[in-house]
Amino acid sequence: xxxxxxxxxxxxxxxxxxxxxxxxxxxxxxxxxxxxxxxxxxxxxxxxxxxxxxxxxxxxxxxxxxxxxxxxxxxxxxxxxxxxxxxxxxxxxxxxxxxxxxxxxxxxxxxxxxxxxxxxxxxxxxxxxxxxxxxxxxxxxxxxxxxxxxxxxxxxxxxxxxxxxxxxxxxxxxxxxxxxxxxxxxxxxxxxxxxxxxxxxxxxxxxxxxxxxxxxxxxxxxxxxxxxxxxxxxxxxxxxxxxxxxxxxxxxxxxxxxxxxxxxxxxxxxxxxxxxxxxxxxxxxxxxxxxxxxxxxxxxxxxxxxxxxxxxxxxxxxxxxxxxxxxxxxxxxxxxxxxxxxxxxxxxxxxxxxxxxxxxxxxxxxxxx
Amino acid sequence: xxxxxxxxxxxxxxxxxxxxxxxxxxxxxxxxxxxxxxxxxxxxxxxxxxxxxxxxxxxxxxxxxxxxxxxxxxxxxxxxxxxxxxxxxxxxxxxxxxxxxxxxxxxxxxxxxxxxxxxxxxxxxxxxxxxxxxxxxxxxxxxxxxxxxxxxxxxxxxxxxxxxxxxxxxxxxxxxxxxxxxxxxxxxxxxxxxxxxxxxxxxxxxxxxxxxxxxxxxxxxxxxxxxxxxxxxxxxxxxxxxxxxxxxxxxxxxxxxxxxxxxxxxxxxxxxxxxxxxxxxxxxxxxxxxxxxxxxxxxxxxxxxxxxxxxxxxxxxxxxxxxxxxxxxxxxxxxxxxxxxxxxxxxxxxxxxxxxxxxxxxxxxxxxx
DNA sequence: TTGAAAGCGCTAACAT
DNA sequence: ATGTTAGCGCTTTCAA
Numbered sequence: 001x002x003x004x005x006x007x008x009x010x011x012x013x014x015x016x017x018x019x020x021x022x023x024x025x026x027x028x029x030x031x032x033x034x035x036x037x038x039x040x041x042x043x044x045x046x047x048x049x050x051x052x053x054x055x056x057x058x059x060x061x062x063x064x065x066x067x068x069x070x071x072x073x074x075x076x077x078x079x080x081x082x083x084x085x086x087x088x089x090x091x092x093x094x095x096x097x098x099x100x101x102x103x104x105x106x107x108x109x110x111x112x113x114x115x116x117x118x119x120x121x122x123x124x125x126x127x128x129x130x131x132x133x134x135x136x137x138x139x140x141x142x143x144x145x146x147x148x149x150x151x152x153x154x155x156x157x158x159x160x161x162x163x164x165x166x167x168x169x170x171x172x173x174x175x176x177x178x179x180x181x182x183x184x185x186x187x188x189x190x191x192x193x194x195x196x197x198x199x200x201x202x203x204x205x206x207x208x209x210x211x212x213x214x215x216x217x218x219x220x221x222x223x224x225x226x227x228x229x230x231x232x233x234x235x236x237x238x239x240x241x242x243x244x245x246x247x248x249x250x251x252x253x254x255x256x257x258x259x260x261x262x263x264x265x266x267x268x269x270x271x272x273x274x275x276x277x278x279x280x281x282x283x284x285x286x287x288x289x290x291x292x293x294x295x296x297x298x299x300x301x302x303x304x305x306x307x308x309x310x311x312x313x314x315x316x317x318x319x320x321x322x323x324x325x326x327x328x329x330x331x332x333x334x335x336x337x338x339x340x341x342x343x344x345x346x347x348x349x350x351x352x353x354x355x356x357x358x359x360x361x362x363x364x365x366x367x368x369x
Numbered sequence: 370x371x372x373x374x375x376x377x378x379x380x381x382x383x384x385x386x387x388x389x390x391x392x393x394x395x396x397x398x399x400x401x402x403x404x405x406x407x408x409x410x411x412x413x414x415x416x417x418x419x420x421x422x423x424x425x426x427x428x429x430x431x432x433x434x435x436x437x438x439x440x441x442x443x444x445x446x447x448x449x450x451x452x453x454x455x456x457x458x459x460x461x462x463x464x465x466x467x468x469x470x471x472x473x474x475x476x477x478x479x480x481x482x483x484x485x486x487x488x489x490x491x492x493x494x495x496x497x498x499x500x501x502x503x504x505x506x507x508x509x510x511x512x513x514x515x516x517x518x519x520x521x522x523x524x525x526x527x528x529x530x531x532x533x534x535x536x537x538x539x540x541x542x543x544x545x546x547x548x549x550x551x552x553x554x555x556x557x558x559x560x561x562x563x564x565x566x567x568x569x570x571x572x573x574x575x576x577x578x579x580x581x582x583x584x585x586x587x588x589x590x591x592x593x594x595x596x597x598x599x600x601x602x603x604x605x606x607x608x609x610x611x612x613x614x615x616x617x618x619x620x621x622x623x624x625x626x627x628x629x630x631x632x633x634x635x636x637x638x639x640x641x642x643x644x645x646x647x648x649x650x651x652x653x654x655x656x657x658x659x660x661x662x663x664x665x666x667x668x669x670x671x672x673x674x675x676x677x678x679x680x681x682x683x684x685x686x687x688x689x690x691x692x693x694x695x696x697x698x699x700x701x702x703x704x705x706x707x708x709x710x711x712x713x714x715x716x717x718x719x720x721x722x723x724x725x726x727x728x729x730x731x732x733x734x735x736x737x738x
Numbered sequence: 739t740t741g742a743a744a745g746c747g748c749t750a751a752c753a754t
Numbered sequence: 755a756t757g758t759t760a761g762c763g764c765t766t767t768c769a770a
Binding site: 002004005006016017020021024048049051052053054055056057 | 746747748750
Binding site: 417418 | 763765766
């Protein structure tokens, strides 16, 4: 049989409750007994029984991680890296990490965890709200709800996209296109917004012919991001030829590169391109992709910490942590354009580029982790 | 407060034990009371408390999934797809899936699960043996131990590689190279073995100059598989020019394609190539990659089932389920070589190509799931 | 077929 | 500082 707390108590010659106190570092145990208890516990190879502890404490000491299965298999392993960050924190805090793809029986799962990390913006809103109504501590990662106050960890898409487009503008580009596999995605629409703001800031006109996305009907396979990017780029090239393109993510950028190559254009000489995410693929395109780095691992860590804090203090105000993306310049955006293009008077610089340097921005002021 | 079994009992007007029996479909409850209990349980929204159940039953109703963090982030999402298969089965059976990367505190984790799925061959053998000695039900996926009898689910690498190389031989190739990011990997060494057997079967001489692998020192980053494949191919090209190459996995094949392109050779006309895994990348190389498909999802499902069976019957004989890989022909292996090459008398066909059609092969006979 | 009772291993309130 | 006691919510003998 397994070694129980009772066994340890018997060995040391104290009551079980004393052992419990000692093991949980609670006050009210003399240094002498505590060390004796710790020693014998170790010697006996005592490992606490999680079920019993959970039952007594009315907690499970475990966090759930819920993700849309489609998203999970994204080739860039986006949510995996988030998961890794989460795992690290749960590990440190002695919590279990219960993994689940978004299928039925959510509530059943939910009962078995102290809190739930909901990753990605493809989770059904009804699911989220159902969980919220049940009073289960929640945190959204790479997602947020407009009106329902739930803690969240998100990417600063608007300023990230702004930075990407500003980078192109600074290089001298004046006709900058935007492509995305689709536009009805939370992240992508925010990145589109950042694109527009940057155009505005640099005095470049918005031209709808410079914006394209993939087919309306989604295949559902996330790995088709590339294909959709390719189609979007083909469409864009038919409408108008930009000198640069900002793609809403790396997958789309990779697809775009194919379309561009098929069209016989050189990158970055004839067409520069910037992606978003800095996933695996960005270091494997030809040429290497300039992109906005998203700190996935850190997002996962922060999400886990926020959730644990929420569990500890359920009534604290709702928080949002926004991670800024970081410009990673590689070959695909190329060098400056020729002088004659750059010095065109129509290309004005913004008074002040709004580059967020703060890593964390909370809804109600500065937040630091 | 949560609805408990006691509440249901009180509502129906029976004893808690009866409710327990009814809910667990145990014999000895009249149809009348059972349906009454089920109805009120549903009406009250009763969800059993996992901790209490676990404590009483001395089981946790949860399985652990352990994977090397390096491997987890492989860009081809190999273990993720296995994880997905596992998740599906645990979900169906009402088990929790506890996720963990291979870090310390394994035993602590282990105590909280009924059994452990160990994915990948990069887990420390000492860890595996430690867990085994503790008597924790285990199953290895994409890994197996030579002498220590532990249930496992593996890929039939030898015959898979054989099939891949046979495919090239059938196309008329006579100088077929082999590359791998490294050779000290369980899977890769078995694939090398299959390569050699196919050469033998087709009467092609083994030539060490046709075999190359990446640098001995590993970077540790799994995403460098591509880079290592590239280096391996560069090395191979320096030694001897084959007309075809079998790469031990798709990542290496993708790297090889780069090296081949850099060398100015056309694929498949001048150099044909076949990979292994049929991961994401295989559908994203230029040209598309002929490869051996590995049924990752199914491997995960079978692993979970086997583990649950092992938990239910700890003393049954050890089993190994071997999944055969499936040849997926795409552009990179090309069409048949020209007739004059093909009809060379030195190219003899094997009497009988040993293609496994059986999907499952167990250690002790045919096994079917 | 059903109920009563004990107990799984731990925690926490109350005593001392 | 430590012990005693009473559960946490469920399962499982053992009786009836």
